[in-house]
Amino acid sequence: MITTARLLVAAAALSISSQFAGAVPVYLLTQNNSLVVMDSASPGAATAPVAITGLGSFDLVGIDIRTTVQTISPANPGVGTLWALGVDGANTRLFVINPDGAAATPVGPVLTGIDGSGSGDNGWFFGHNPGNDRFRLMNFINNYELDPNTLTFVTQTDLINFPNPNGSAFETASFGQSPRLFLMEQAPNDSLHSATNIATGNFAVVGDTGLSFSIGSGLDVAGNTMLFAATVGVANLYTINRTTGAATLIGAISGNPTVRALTIAPTSFPPKLPVTIRAKGPKVINTSAALVTIKGTAKSASGIRRVDFRVGKAKAKKAKGKTRWTARIPVSPGANQVTIRATGGNDVVSKPARVTIIRN
Secondary structure, three states: OOOHHHHHHHHHHHHHHOOOOOOOEEEEEEOOOEEEEEEOOOHHHOOOOEEOEOOOOOEEEEEEEOOOOOOOOOOOOOOOOEEEEEEEOOEEEEEEEEOOOOEEEEEEEEEEOOOOOOOOOOOEEEEEEOOOOEEEEEEOOEEEEEEOOOOEEEEOOOOOOOOOEEEEEEOOOOOOOOOOEEEEEOOOOOEEEEEOOHHHOOOEEEEEOOOOOOOOEEEEEEOOEEEEEEEEOEEEEEEEOOOOOOEEEEEEOOOOOOEEEEEEOOOOOOOOOOOEEEEOOOOEEEEOOOEEEEEEEEEOOOOEEEEEEEEOOOOOEEOEEOOEEEEEEEOOOEEEEEEEEEEEOOOOEOOOEEEEEEEO
C-alpha cells in the first residue's frame, strides 16, 4: 500500500541534502493504470506500481492535482485531491484517486462528445488550471475546457500545427490569475512549448529538451519546480528549464515503469485572492428620507461575483453593479445599521463595509 504520510516525511528529509533542493512528492501514472509514488530527489527509490481499482472499462490517460477550488461546490472533491481522466472508446469520465491504496471513485456521469480519435491513449493532455478551477483536455488538435463543479465542457479553438501533446502542466497560481501552460511535444524536436491563452489554440516553442524520448511521458510544474518523466532507454526523471526547455537528468525511476502521466503533490497551495469593499461617503448619515442610496466599490483579482447589503437583521438583498455598486436602502425611523459585503469570483466573501443611517 502507498502511504502518503510516509512519502511526505521522506520528501522532507531528502530535500535537506539533495542537490535538487526543491524535492517534492510525485505521482506517476503507468501505461497499465497503475500508480507509482516517488520523491523527486530519489526516483531510484520509487514504490512498486499499485494497480488503480474502480475504473471499470475505462483506461486512464492523465492525472493531476486540483490545486484551487471554488467553495461554491463544497460537496465536490476539492483542493489537494488527485483527479484522473478515463477513456472508453467515445466515452470519457472523471475519477478521483485515493493515493493510499490507489482506489478510484467516479465523479459524475459518463461524458460524451469529447473527440479522442487520432490521439490514442498517450496523445492526451489532462491538467488542472488553477486560475479558473477548470480542467484542460487536449488531444491531437482537439481542445476542451471541463468544469469539475458542473461536469460540463466547452469546445475551444483547435490546436495549431497538429501537435503531439505528450505531457503538459499549468504554472502554480491563485484562482483569478492567468497561469501559463507548458506542453511537451514529442515530434519533431522533443521540445517544450508554452501558451498564455490555450483557449485560442496557439502555443509557442520554448526550446528543445536535448532528449529523444518514447511516446508516453509526464510533465508538471509546482512553484519553481518543473519535472518531466519519459523513457529514454529506461524510464527517467528530469528537471526542465522553463526558460530554455533543456532537460537535466535526476535519475532512473526504480522498476523502469511504463510512463503515461506525472503530477507533483504540492506541500502547500496557492492562497485565495482577497476581496475588499468600500462604501463612499460618511459612515453615519442623518436623513428624513425613507429611501437612501449608498454607492461604493469592490475589488478582487478573481473578479466580483455579487454585492449584497443587509439592514439590521433583515434578509440580505443584492446591490446593483459589482466593482462599482449601488444600493437603495429602505430605512425605518431611528438608527439603521447597514452591512455591505462583496463575494469574489473565487467565492471569498469580503469583510463588511458598515454605514449607519439615522432617520429623523
